[in-house]
Amino acid sequence: MISKEEVGKLAGLARIQMADEELEALRGELDQIVEFVSQVQKADVSSVPELPMPEHRNVWREDGIPHETGVYTDSIVANFPDKKGDYLRVKKILDNK
Amino acid sequence: MSEIDLKNLTIRKALQSMEGGDYSAEDLTRAYLDNIKSKNAELNAYLRVFDDAIDEARKIDEKRKKGEKLGKLAGIPIAIKDVIMVKGSEITGGSKILKGHIATYDATCVAKLRAEDAVFLGITNTDEFAMGSSTENSAYGPSKNPIDSSRVPGGSSGGSASALAADMCLVALGTETGGSVRQPAAFCGLVGLKPSYGAVSRYGLLALCSSFDQVGIFSKSVEDSQTVFDIIAGEDSLDSTSVDYNAKRKTQNAKPKNKTKIGVPKLDFTGIDKRVVENFENQIKKAKELGFEVVEVELPNIKYSIPTYYIILPAEASANLARYDGIRYGARVEGDNLLAEYVNSKGQGYGKEPRRRIILGTYVLSAGYYDAYYGTAMRVRELIKNDFDNAFKQVDAIIMPTTPGPAFKLGTKSLRSPLEMYLEDIFTAPANIAGICGVSVPSGSVEDGGKELPLGLQIIADKGREDICFEIGKRFVGELQ
Numbered sequence: 001m002i003s004k005e006e007v008g009k010l011a012g013l014a015r016i017q018m019a020d021e022e023l024e025a026l027r028g029e030l031d032q033i034v035e036f037v038s039q040v041q042k043a044d045v046s047s048v049p050e051l052p053m054p055e056h057r058n059v060w061r062e063d064g065i066p067h068e069t070g071v072y073t074d075s076i077v078a079n080f081p082d083k084k085g086d087y088l089r090v091k092k093i094l095d096n097k
Numbered sequence: 098m099s100e101i102d103l104k105n106l107t108i109r110k111a112l113q114s115m116e117g118g119d120y121s122a123e124d125l126t127r128a129y130l131d132n133i134k135s136k137n138a139e140l141n142a143y144l145r146v147f148d149d150a151i152d153e154a155r156k157i158d159e160k161r162k163k164g165e166k167l168g169k170l171a172g173i174p175i176a177i178k179d180v181i182m183v184k185g186s187e188i189t190g191g192s193k194i195l196k197g198h199i200a201t202y203d204a205t206c207v208a209k210l211r212a213e214d215a216v217f218l219g220i221t222n223t224d225e226f227a228m229g230s231s232t233e234n235s236a237y238g239p240s241k242n243p244i245d246s247s248r249v250p251g252g253s254s255g256g257s258a259s260a261l262a263a264d265m266c267l268v269a270l271g272t273e274t275g276g277s278v279r280q281p282a283a284f285c286g287l288v289g290l291k292p293s294y295g296a297v298s299r300y301g302l303l304a305l306c307s308s309f310d311q312v313g314i315f316s317k318s319v320e321d322s323q324t325v326f327d328i329i330a331g332e333d334s335l336d337s338t339s340v341d342y343n344a345k346r347k348t349q350n351a352k353p354k355n356k357t358k359i360g361v362p363k364l365d366f367t368g369i370d371k372r373v374v375e376n377f378e379n380q381i382k383k384a385k386e387l388g389f390e391v392v393e394v395e396l397p398n399i400k401y402s403i404p405t406y407y408i409i410l411p412a413e414a415s416a417n418l419a420r421y422d423g424i425r426y427g428a429r430v431e432g433d434n435l436l437a438e439y440v441n442s443k444g445q446g447y448g449k450e451p452r453r454r455i456i457l458g459t460y461v462l463s464a465g466y467y468d469a470y471y472g473t474a475m476r477v478r479e480l481i482k483n484d485f486d487n488a489f490k491q492v493d494a495i496i497m498p499t500t501p502g503p504a505f506k507l508g509t510k511s512l513r514s515p516l517e518m519y520l521e522d523i524f525t526a527p528a529n530i531a532g533i534c535g536v537s538v539p540s541g542s543v544e545d546g547g548k549e550l551p552l553g554l555q556i557i558a559d560k561g562r563e564d565i566c567f568e569i570g571k572r573f574v575g576e577l578q
Binding site: 002007010011013014015016017018022026029030032033034036037038039040041042043044045047048049050051052054055058059061072075076078079080081082088090091092093 | 198199201202308334337398401403404405407408415419422423424425426427428429432434435436438439440441443444445447452453455456457459460461463469470472473474475476477478479480514515516519532
């Protein structure tokens, strides 16, 4: 059984604000889902290594200039929720106090 | 100009008609836009329709008049799911958290279609971040099934399926993680292709589950699916998981066998709609009548597909969705400090299903539970892959029903339990888990409440063997004798 406090902790880790009723509802749903997905534990995985290596591997390339500098700047800046000139404005991270 | 028969139109026919001067690209685009105007308010298939579609079509007509070389899709009107970027157009992933976000570049698949002179009509509805099987999880309201508007079109690419089935486009792109193209195709009587993992570049897609995600295609004929697939497939330096399967196949010198062998897996049909089981049995008979050799195959571990899928998917989704935090793009909700802004933006930006899956993903990845869930699921995934590898040593393709039932009513499964909706993927998720390809083709219909609801037959082939899916699919729907 997943407790409400546990769900609250997970929501905190995921940075999602949730009201009490939502935590409660989610707790029940999670219990159901987790119980269902636990079926994987019935499979006999002894033939598979603990960390199976996927077939697809990361592909490396030489460093280079992918595109002309600045061609995306305007469109990216236009998507900023808050800005000052071409700078993205965010809340202060360090407290000076 | 006589009225264009959109119902039975295919890419080949449209290209021939435009080439022959029966109608122009502008006429064709206008015919679709007229349909959008009259039908979209009810169906909510499109979230946005492009103002410049007519201009784009006119440009194609001018090119044609001047005798300039035209692309393979010159003037073909296409719809794009709202998780695929079209430069300059808003992309939201069906979520409030990205409202107002303008795509800064074209996804590779869009760029490839554009290079072939396709005309983009607009952006179609999706379950929020492609999480769902009905589009009921869209923050912008559900889409409806054109065959019966009290029913869902399927999902998550339900907007694309609804648009195509209602003749509001000629072809549509969707995306698949666990059946999001094949299932809505089956619900709407269409052809739906999920290419092999890596076959189509995912550059420019909103990522849901990076080890499953693929671009998929909706069309009215198998040939159209093949035409579009051949254009958008291929290696892309911007997606490191993309593979040039065509080249790979040539080097492997894959010879077609004399007689195509189709495998039928032993499936557990508990809880599956009887009409689906009956329809599938008829398809097995049909396979024999078509001259295929039909044999039974063992896939002992696919019964673990849904549990495996619903561990790996939330785990990856919880990481992939972390980027939507209201800082660099999307909707930012004010707070007293930076942390409060994250928490508020995500708290108000995400709908129910992403919250559920993010929390579930965070849970299965957390210390103490990792081995029991994620670690185990990753190993079971290998077992499922091995099952298919073994099966494809005996047969060229495997057939299965696409869905456990026909299109369901809006507000039924979504209100009951998340698990019930998850089970919609029971026959489709195995192909995503194994990274192989599958196509759903219409396999007849069942009568329900005075409506003929379509069902789909799924043809699954090994990695990079879309050619087999197409060939068998064409035989089943009668495009090839």
